[in-house]
Amino acid sequence: MGMKVGGEGGGAVADINMIPLIDVLLVLLIIFMVITPLTPKGLEALIPQPPPPGTPPSTGPDRTVVIIVNKDRSMQLNTEPVSEDSLAGRLLDVFKTRAERVCFVKGDPDLEFQYVAKAIDIAKGAQLDKVGLITAKIEAGE
Numbered sequence: 001m002g003m004k005v006g007g008e009g010g011g012a013v014a015d016i017n018m019i020p021l022i023d024v025l026l027v028l029l030i031i032f033m034v035i036t037p038l039t040p041k042g043l044e045a046l047i048p049q050p051p052p053p054g055t056p057p058s059t060g061p062d063r064t065v066v067i068i069v070n071k072d073r074s075m076q077l078n079t080e081p082v083s084e085d086s087l088a089g090r091l092l093d094v095f096k097t098r099a100e101r102v103c104f105v106k107g108d109p110d111l112e113f114q115y116v117a118k119a120i121d122i123a124k125g126a127q128l129d130k131v132g133l134i135t136a137k138i139e140a141g142e
Helices: 018-038 087-094 113-125 136-140
Strands: 066-069 075-077 080-082 102-107 130-134
Touching: 066 113, 075 087, 080 087, 087 113, 102 113, 113 130
Parallel strands: 066 102, 102 130
Antiparallel strands: 066 075, 075 080
């Protein structure tokens, strides 16, 4: 890389040497291209979807399985009360014949999250593929 000191008039040239600036720009571009795919992604949450408009309501049993953790730390599987010890067995029985192994967990808003996390852990232990969360906003349909 050379530097021009004199011009036709014998003085210094007032032009900026662009080559080093382009080199720095290309290095930064390569760094950002390498780092971009490594950015962390957020938690993939699964929420129950409402049926499409115009579909008739289902006449058969509801296929959605919801584990409800009440304020007093008791649990329900849909509407049936279930103890913490028997929850895994009940989930295995429910999902024995189902191909889609998805359930949702709904916790009381005043409940500490550790009890909801325990229900999620039990569901994962029962070999469910996906465990989603139901919040008050989702339930209200917003």
